[in-house]
Amino acid sequence: MIEIELLEKYDAVRKCYKKSEIIFEIDHLATHYYQIISGAVKMNNYNDEGREFIQGIFYANQSFGEPPLFLDRTYPANAEAVEDSELLCISKNNFLKLITENPAISINIIEILAQRLHYKSVMAAEISTHDSEHRLLQLFDYSISYLNFKKDNNGYAIDLTRQQIGNLTGLRVETVIRTIKTLEKKGELKIINRKVYR
The missing domain is CATH 2.60.120.10 (Jelly Rolls)
Structure with a gap:
């Protein structure tokens, strides 16, 4: 800056x-x-x-x-x-x-x-037209590109709370938690010690 x-x-x-x-x-x-x-x-x-x-x-x-x-x-x-x-x-x-x-x-x-x-x-297009999985992946990919999230052996640590993720995407916290678990099962994310990695 x-x-x-x-x-x-x-x-x-x-x-x-x-x-x-x-x-x-x-x-x-x-x-x-x-x-x-x-x-x-x-x-x-x-x-x-x-x-x-x-x-x-x-x-x-x-x-x-x-x-x-x-x-x-x-x-x-x-x-x-x-x-x-x-x-x-x-x-x-x-x-x-x-x-x-x-x-x-x-x-x-x-x-x-x-x-x-x-x-x-x-994000306006995501919130108005896409499902929760797509919204979270877009948010995470943007955050990795522009917010300098740290990368380690597990991938990029998504340094946002579940509440912040919900508030950024227009989703309820419960939906965020379910969606993160679904994305983990699909291999899109990892959850290690309650931390999300992409």
């Missing part, structure tokens, strides 16, 4: 958030660019019944919540720390100045936003 030294040159500030602490809320005006130094952050919404839908989970060296900065719009989701996290925050004006004065960073941001738009398009 953007080098820490460069962000600090444009007056970025380090902020720490505890697990479950809200970073920003839906419908609030976007005022800052956020980049994760350590920890993890999820962007989420809740339906009228209180069920969570996770728009995305972001990890160290990733940013989140940028689109409203370019549109003068409010955030379409909440941002919440998944674990204790340290972030770099830079004001919208300083962020826009940074990308104007550093064209290579602008290209990098465009690529990241295009990647996320592609993911949203793929």
Whole structure:
């Protein structure tokens, strides 16, 4: 992502958030660019019944919540720390100045936003037209490609809880658990010490 030294040159500030602490809320005006130094952050919404839908989970060296900065719009989701996290925050004006004065960073941001738009398009199609097995495999393959999940002798460890998988795919946790077991029987996944590997 953007080098820490460069962000600090444009007056970025380090902020720490505890697990479950809200970073920003839906419908609030976007005022800052956020980049994760350590920890993890999820962007989420809740339906009228209180069920969570996770728009995305972001990890160290990733940013989140940028689109409203370019549109003068409010955030379409909440941002919440998944674990204790340290972030770099830079004001919208300083962020826009940074990308104007550093064209290579602008290209990098465009690529990241295009990647996320592609993911949203793929997952929207998955949720509306595909069965649970297909949804999980698509999510896992995307996560392996773009979230830098670690590979060991067992394959890629899917570093998501069953609840997070459900909230990312629109499935109930019970369905996620059943589907993972079915995919294991089909040889698509491995389950070792309750951890899912692809």
